[in-house]
Amino acid sequence: MYHSACPDWHDPGSGASVYGADSLSSAAFAERIERFRSLDLSRALTGLILELEDLQRSTVSAETRYAMLRVLKRAVLHVAAALTTMRPVRCPTAGSPTPGPALSLEQRLYAVMASNCLHLLHELGRGHTGYADSLVQSRQWAVRNAFRFLGRQILCAIRASRLWPAGAWQSLHELFVYLVMRGSVRLHGDSLVLSDDAFDPESAYKQLLLIGLLAELVGPERLQSDTLTRLGVLAKDARLVESDGLVGEFGLILVEVSHDRPPRLRVGSLDDPFRGWVLRVPREFESLVTALEPTRRHRMAIAA
Template sequence: MYKNQHHAQYQIAAAHQAASHGRSPVNPREAGADSAPILARLHALRTLDSHRVLPELILILGQLPAAQLEVQARCHALRKLERAVVQVAAVLAPGPMGAPAGASAQRTTLRGGRRAALSLEQRLYAAMAHNCVHLLHELDHGQGFFSDDHARGRAWAIRVAFRFFSRELLYAVKAGSAWPAGAWLALHELFVYLVMRGSVRPHGESPTLDEDEFDPELAYKRLLLIGLVADLCGCARIDREVAARLRHLAADARLIASDGLVGESGLIVVDVGLDRPAQLKTGSLDDPFRGWVLRVPDAFHALLLFLDPFHHHRIAGAAEHRP
C-alpha cells in the first residue's frame, strides 16, 4: 500500500486541489468542527502503545488528503498530528548520526542509486510531509483575503514539510540504509514549486518565511550536501559534527543555472527529475537536464578529503587540496 507513498499522496493532493479551489481561510476558532472526527481518532490513540500508534497514525495521515476540510481546519488538524508524530518518532527513531547501527551499516555507501522500501517510521514522515505539501497547495490555490493567518499557515506548511522530508532522508543516513524510494523526487518537486511561486530565488537572496527565519533554500542545499557526502563517503561518516559543518557549508553553496557549463567536468548536478540527491559528475556535462548545478565552497572539498582521503574527488571551481 505504501510502497509508492510519495507519488500516490502527491497525486491525491493534486486531485483535490480543484475541490479546494475557491476556499478562503476561516477563523481558527471555527476549525474545530470540521477537524473534530480526525482529532477524535487521534485522541483514541492515547490508549495504544507506541508500536500500535505508528500504523494508526500512518492510516490517518494517508486518509487526510481526501477528507473534505476547510483549509484552516486542515491546518488545525495537521498541527495536532505533528505533535503526535514527533512524540512517536522520539520513541522509535534510530540512534544519532554516526552511532553504530549494525555491522553492515558501518561501511554502507549509497553509491549506485540503490533504493529501499520505506520503513514504518519513514512512511510516517513521508505522510506528514505530503500532507503539508497538500495544505500548501490548498492555501496557494484559495481565493479571497490573504490574512496573516494565511501567511503563517503557509510558512508553517513549508517549514514542516522540509522538516519531515529531512527526517525521512536522515533516517536512512542514521540507519545506514539505501535512500527511500521517492523521497528525493518529492523534495525536488517541493523546491521547484517554491521557486515557481517566487518563495525561493536560487540566483538571489531568498526571503525567510516567518519569525523563525526558516530558509527553504538553505534547508534544501543542506540535504543535497548530506546526500552527496553519503553517496561519496558512506553514511557512517556523517556524524553530528559533520552534519553541522555541512549546514554551514550549505549557506555558502549556490544553485546556479547550467547555461554555459557544457563541457565542464567535476560539476555537482542537481537533476530535479531524478529520485536522487546531488551527484558529482566526473565526466563533462554534455546533455541538458532539468535543475541546477551546485557550486560549493573550497571548504567542502577539504571536508571530502578529510572524510575520504583515499579518493580525490575533483570538483569544478574548487582549489586543489591535498590530504
C-alpha cells in the same frame, strides 16, 4: 509514555472516515489524537500513519486540514522521540545504503506527514494570484514541515544504511522548484514570504543536498551528527547555478530535479544543459570529503 493499548481507542481503519466534513470540533479531534499516548509504540505508530493517510484522502477545507495537521504533528513528534530512544546503534558498514524491502514504518510516518504538508501547500496556493496575507502563516508552516519530514525520511535511510526512500528526493526537488516558480524563494536573495520565522527554504534544501551528496561520496556510515551539523553551516555558502554556460566544464555537481535522487558528481565534462541546477560547494566541503575518504581526489565545482 507509550504502553499497552486502551480498549476504547478508535482504529482509523475500522470505520467511516472522520474527515468527511469540517464539522468535527478541533477539541474533539485533539482529544482523540491524544489517546495515542496510551497505546504501545507499535500501535501508536501504525495508527498515526492511518490517520494521516485518511486525512490526505479527505475533502476538508485547507483551514481544517491545517488545524488537524498541527495536532497530528505533535503526536508524530512524540512517537518519533520514542523511536529515537529505542533505535539500536548502527554497526558501521562500508559502501552506499543497502536495499530494504520497503519503507520502514518510521519512514512511512514521515512520508505521509510530508505528503499532507505538500497537499496543504498546494491547496493554499490554488486559486490565488499571489500570497494573501491571511494565508502566510499556514503556508510557512506547510513549507517548513514539508522540508522537515522529507529530511527525516532521508536521515532514516542514512542511519539504517538503506536505499533512499522512493519518492523522497523527487518530492524535495519538486517542492523547491515550486517555491522558486511561485516567487517564494529567490536564489541567493531574500525570501519573499518565509523569513519572519527565521526559516530559510534555500538553506534547508541545500543542506539536504549536501547530506545526500556526501552519503553518496563517502558512505552513509561516516555521516555522524557533528558532520550533519557542519553541513548545515556549509549549506549557507553553497550555491545553486543554472547549467547554461557550463557545458564542457568538469567536476560539476548536478542537481537533476526530474530524477528521484540526490545530487551526483559528474567527473567528466557536462555535455548538455539539463533541468535543474549545478551545486557549487564551499572549499570546506571538498576538504571534508577528503578527510572522510582520502582515496577520493575528484575536483569539484567550488562556489564563487
